[in-house]
Amino acid sequence: VQLVESGGGLVQAGGSLRLSCAASGFTFDGYTIGWFRQAPGKEREGVSCISSSDGSLYYADSVKGRFTISSDNAKNTVYLQMNNLKPEDTANYYCAADSGGRLRLNGWLYNYWGQGTRVTVSS
Numbered sequence: 559v560q561l562v563e564s565g566g567g568l569v570q571a572g573g574s575l576r577l578s579c580a581a582s583g584f585t586f587d588g589y590t591i592g593w594f595r596q597a598p599g600k601e602r603e604g605v606s607c608i609s610s611s612d613g614s615l616y617y618a619d620s621v622k623g624r625f626t627i628s629s630d631n632a633k634n635t636v637y638l639q640m641n642n643l644k645p646e647d648t649a650n651y652y653c654a655a656d657s658g659g660r661l662r663l664n665g666w667l668y669n670y671w672g673q674g675t676r677v678t679v680s681s
Contacts, residue, residue: 559583559670561653566675569643577638577675579653584670586610590656591629591636592663595649595677604663605651608636616661621647643679650674 565577579591592607606617606627615627626639636653654668 561670561672563653563672563675566677568678571645571679571681573643574641575677577651579636581634586631586634588659590659590661592654592668593638593651594654594665595651597649602665607661607663609659609661611659614661645679645681648679650676
C-alpha cells in the first residue's frame, strides 16, 4: 500500500496549487481519503476529506471556500485544488486513507499515510 503526494511548491500569496495523491496497492472503494498538513512547530491539522463511497466532502473551516477536494476513482487519485493561498497555508501536506470510510479529519482514524509534499506561500 502506497500513497504518493505531488504538486507542492512555492507560490505567492493569492496563487494556486493543485496537489495530487496517487494510491497503489489498494483501491479507493470504501475508503475515505483525507488531506492533512503540518507547519513547522505546529500540530498536524486536518484539511479536507472525501468519501469514495458517496463522494461526501468535508473541509476544515480554515480552508473552506478556497480549497476543493476531488477524486478520480478510475485513476485511484485524489486532488486538492488550493486557491487564494495564504502564507499561513505553508506546511507539509499529507494524504491519508481511512479504511473505515468515516468522513472525519481525526488523524488516528487513518491507516495509511503518504510522505508529504511541501507547500510554501510567500507574502
